[in-house]
Structures are given as C-alpha cells and as structure tokens.
Amino acid sequence: MAKFVVLGVSGEEGYWFVDFEAGTVTAMPSTVEAPFGYSTEARSHGAVLTAGVDLAVTVTDQDDAFAGRYDSVPFSGRYDT
Known part of the structure; x- marks a missing residue:
C-alpha cells in the first residue's frame, strides 16, 4: 500500500501531502515547484490527473462523508462522471 499521496483539490491552488502512517495532511509550501512539472497548468485547464487512487471525493465535512449520498443507487x- 502507498504510504503517501499528493493531492490537489479542484478550484484550490497548491498541493497537499498526505502521510498515512503519521495520519497527517500538510500543505506543501508554495515555494515548492508543482510536484509533477505539467500539473499546475493542466489543472488550470480542468484536467484531472490520477495515478494509484481509485476513490477520491470532496465533501464539506465529516458528516457529509458518511451521509451515504453515493449509496442511494x-x-x-x-464509469459515469
């Protein structure tokens, strides 16, 4: 299993570093270049870049994560979008 993930959230600038073993999520410093050279420009044009992730959903809070809104059907x- 992967121990780390780099995330970028649609509509938000910057990247986040997730450390599963430590249970932490840390904003990557803005002085750091995009973790993947093309990613900042690609994201600004609406591209979705994924590798090694099979589920990622943004939610408004912890309750929303467990509300079951994706379980209704x-x-x-x-593979609908």
Missing part, C-alpha cells in the same frame, strides 16, 4: 456498471 446501485453501481450501473458504467
């Missing part, structure tokens, strides 16, 4: 078998 069975999986269609299609």
Whole structure:
C-alpha cells in the first residue's frame, strides 16, 4: 500500500501531502515547484490527473462523508462522471 499521496483539490491552488502512517495532511509550501512539472497548468485547464487512487471525493465535512449520498443507487456498471 502507498504510504503517501499528493493531492490537489479542484478550484484550490497548491498541493497537499498526505502521510498515512503519521495520519497527517500538510500543505506543501508554495515555494515548492508543482510536484509533477505539467500539473499546475493542466489543472488550470480542468484536467484531472490520477495515478494509484481509485476513490477520491470532496465533501464539506465529516458528516457529509458518511451521509451515504453515493449509496442511494446501485453501481450501473458504467464509469459515469
């Protein structure tokens, strides 16, 4: 299992470093270059860049994460966006 993830949230500038073992999420300093050379420009054009992540959903708070809003209908078998 991966021990770290770099995240960028749509509509937000900058990147976050997630350390699963330590249980921490830290903002990467703005002085650091984009972690993947093309990522800042690609994201500014709406690109979604993923590797090694099979679920990522933004929520407004912890309660929203457990509200079951994605459980109301069975999986269609299609990869809908």
